[in-house]
Each structure stands twice: as C-alpha cells, then as structure tokens.
Amino acid sequence: AQSVTQPDIHITVSEGASLELRCNYSYGATPYLFWYVQSPGQGLQLLLKYFSGDTLVQGIKGFEAEFKRSQSSFNLRKPSVHWSDAAEYFCAVKGSARQLTFGSGTQLTVLP
Amino acid sequence: DAGITQSPRHKVTETGTPVTLRCHQTENHRYMYWYRQDPGHGLRLIHYSYGVKDTDKGEVSDGYSVSRSKTEDFLLTLESATSSQTSVYFCATGGGLDHNEQFFGPGTRLTVL
Numbered sequence: 001a002q003s004v005t006q007p008d009i010h011i012t013v014s015e016g017a018s019l020e021l022r023c024n025y026s027y028g029a030t031p032y033l034f035w036y037v038q039s040p041g042q043g044l045q046l047l048l049k050y051f052s053g054d055t056l057v058q059g060i061k062g063f064e065a066e067f068k069r070s071q072s073s074f075n076l077r078k079p080s081v082h083w084s085d086a087a088e089y090f091c092a093v094k095g096s097a098r099q100l101t102f103g104s105g106t107q108l109t110v111l112p
Numbered sequence: 113d114a115g116i117t118q119s120p121r122h123k124v125t126e127t128g129t130p131v132t133l134r135c136h137q138t139e140n141h142r143y144m145y146w147y148r149q150d151p152g153h154g155l156r157l158i159h160y161s162y163g164v165k166d167t168d169k170g171e172v173s174d175g176y177s178v179s180r181s182k183t184e185d186f187l188l189t190l191e192s193a194t195s196s197q198t199s200v201y202f203c204a205t206g207g208g209l210d211h212n213e214q215f216f217g218p219g220t221r222l223t224v225l
Contacts, residue, residue, distance in 0.1 A: 098143065103154055
C-alpha cells in the first residue's frame with residue numbers, strides 16, 4: 001500500500017523568505033510523486049511531478065522539489081515566497097495503483 | 113489544463129434525498145476520478161473509471177455509486193444522502209505520460225442538512 005505524510009499542518013513565513021514543505025511517502029519501489037496547490041475555493045493545480053531521472057525537479061511559479069530515495073522524501077522548496085503563494089499544498093504519490101494517494105495538506109500563510 | 117467542468121458547483125439537500133453530481137471533460141482522457149475533500153484528510157478517492165462502463169471502488173466508496181456511459185461524462189450518485197457526506201467533491205481526469213497525471217475540476221460543495 002502507498003501512503004503520504006505531510007508532517008506540517010500549518011506553516012507561516014514572511015514574504016521574501018525561503019520555504020520548504022515536507023513530504024514523506026511509503027511505497028516499496030520508486031513511486032510517481034506530485035505536488036499540488038489549492039487556493040481557497042479552487043480546484044487543485046499541479047505544481048510539479050517526479051517520474052524518474054533527475055531527482056531535482058522544477059515546477060511552475062518558481063517551485064522545485066527534490067526526490068530523496070534514502071529518506072523517502074519529496075520536499076517542496078521555493079527560495080523567495082510571494083504573498084500570492086498563500087494556499088494549501090498537497091503532496092501525492094502514485095504507485096502501482098491507478099489512483100493518487102494524497103497527504104493531508106499543509107496550509108501556508110505568508111506574512112507581509 | 114484539461115477542460116473539466118462540474119455541475120452543480122453548490123448544492124444544499126436534505127438527508128435521505130438522492131443527489132447526482134456531474135463531471136464533464138473535453139480532453140478525451142480515458143481515466144476519470146471522484147474525490148472528496150474534508151479538513152484534515154486531504155483528498156480521498158471515492159470511485160474511478162478506466163473506460164466507458166468500467167469503474168472501480170476507491171478508499172471511501174460506501175454510500176456512493178458512479179456511472180460512465182460516455183467518455184466525457186462521469187456521474188457520482190449519493191443514493192440517500194447523509195450528513196456525513198457533506199463535503200467538497202472533486203472530479204479529476206488522468207492524462208499525460210501513461211495517464212499518470214491528474215487534472216482537477218473546480219469542485220462541488222455539497223451540504224446535507
């Protein structure tokens with residue numbers, strides 16, 4: 001079975017500061033990994049994905065994530081946060097099953 | 113992004129009534145999914161479809177049924193709505209490399225009184 005843990009329910013950062021959101025997964029092999037962002041009242045938008053190859057992946061809106069097999073992690077990073085980045089972020093894993101398994105989400109607040 | 117619409121976008125209903133939510137896609141994606149989103153739980157899969165008339169259960173399928181008679185439409189039915197089914201429901205389609213990417217609709221907020 002596949003599972004995802006996002007240990008931080010809520011993170012607050014100041015605008016311009018760096019950001020790292022944590023994601024740990026459980027799966028027997030290398031899964032497909034995703035980060036989605038959800039603004040209030042909106043659907044989910046794909047930020048980036050990892051299927052194979054280079055373990056550092058670039059996404060939209062200046063986000064990147066690094067796959068670390070030894071730590072079963074896929075943390076999301078951004079060097080300088082903008083106020084518009086305030087949203088909820090979901091990590092998701094896809095193993096052999098057709099469906100995604102989502103983490104419970106991390107709510108990001110950005111202070112001016 | 114995939115063209116995915118959901119209807120209705122908001123619905124208030126009473127316990128015991130049947131409810132049908134519709135998902136429509138214009139991308140000709142083979143896979144379609146229904147999730148529910150509740151605080152502290154992220155998104156949980158209800159049912160999914162891997163082709164016309166081909167569906168399977170997800171993690172939280174009890175109390176829900178689905179149908180897919182056309183590639184573009186995926187219906188979610190609550191046969192007899194309960195208050196525990198108050199939630200936001202998202203439809204998604206599977207596309208991209210080997211259908212591994214999922215694209216989400218805008219969601220339907222359902223309140224069962």
